[in-house]
Amino acid sequence: GQNIDQPTEMTATEGAIVQINCTYQTSGFNGLFWYQQHAGEAPTFLSYNVLDGLEEKGRFSSFLSRSKGYSYLLLKELQMKDSASYLCAAFNFNKFYFGSGTKLNVKP
Amino acid sequence: SAVISQKPSRDICQRGTSLTIQCQVDSQVTMMFWYRQQPGQSLTLIATANQGSEATYESGFVIDKFPISRPNLTFSTLTVSNMSPEDSSIYLCSAGQGANTGELFFGEGSRLTVL
Numbered sequence: 212g213q214n215i216d217q218p219t220e221m222t223a224t225e226g227a228i229v230q231i232n233c234t235y236q237t238s239g240f241n242g243l244f245w246y247q248q249h250a251g252e253a254p255t256f257l258s259y260n261v262l263d264g265l266e267e268k269g270r271f272s273s274f275l276s277r278s279k280g281y282s283y284l285l286l287k288e289l290q291m292k293d294s295a296s297y298l299c300a301a302f303n304f305n306k307f308y309f310g311s312g313t314k315l316n317v318k319p
Numbered sequence: 320s321a322v323i324s325q326k327p328s329r330d331i332c333q334r335g336t337s338l339t340i341q342c343q344v345d346s347q348v349t350m351m352f353w354y355r356q357q358p359g360q361s362l363t364l365i366a367t368a369n370q371g372s373e374a375t376y377e378s379g380f381v382i383d384k385f386p387i388s389r390p391n392l393t394f395s396t397l398t399v400s401n402m403s404p405e406d407s408s409i410y411l412c413s414a415g416q417g418a419n420t421g422e423l424f425f426g427e428g429s430r431l432t433v434l
Contacts, residue, residue: 244422253428254425259422296361298362306367307352308364309354309364
């Protein structure tokens with residue numbers, strides 16, 4: 212089976228750094244992906260990790276530890292527009308399974 | 320990248336009827352999936368749409384309720400059959416080329432309300 216866990220909701224201040232964690236237990240594993248979804252819109256791709264370590268893409272970074280079944284998404288220099296849901300997804304056997312999503316509220 | 324068009328974008332349906340959602344991708348893709356997203360919830364995988372063969376369904380989803388077609392590498396349909404209010408949800412088509420490309424693209428979704 213697939214079990215992917217994320218915190219339900221987080222709040223952070225504009226300009227700050229926030230880390231959104233994701234733990235997973237899957238029957239197979241080929242990569243961990245992060246998506247952003249604004250209310251009423253389709254998810255959009257942010258970052259992914261296939262191997263252990265940190266991947267950096269501008270203000271967004273993602274980290275993976277396969278031995279621990281753990282990933283995080285790091286958002287730097289938070290902006291109001293970063294208020295959205297952040298979904299982690301495990302890719303295995305040619306399928307993407309999504310976690311429950313973390314709603315991030317960015318406050319002035 | 321891939322641009323995915325879904326229609327209808329929204330519909331209001333009567334209990335007991337069926338509705339077919341169409342998904343068109345602007346390029347040939349290896350993988351196509353159908354997801355359901357309840358309000359405020361995350362995405363639940365319904366099935367993988369396989370080109371030229373029967374779809375692969377996840378636990379809790381069956382072909383009689385959610386028949387899927389994929390006649391070629393750019394097009395798929397999902398039918399929600401014999402609808403009930405519990406089927407009210409957003410249905411999302413997604414497509415990608417595989418994990419190595421690092422991206423799964425999504426359509427804008429079809430919001431169904433069943434009365």
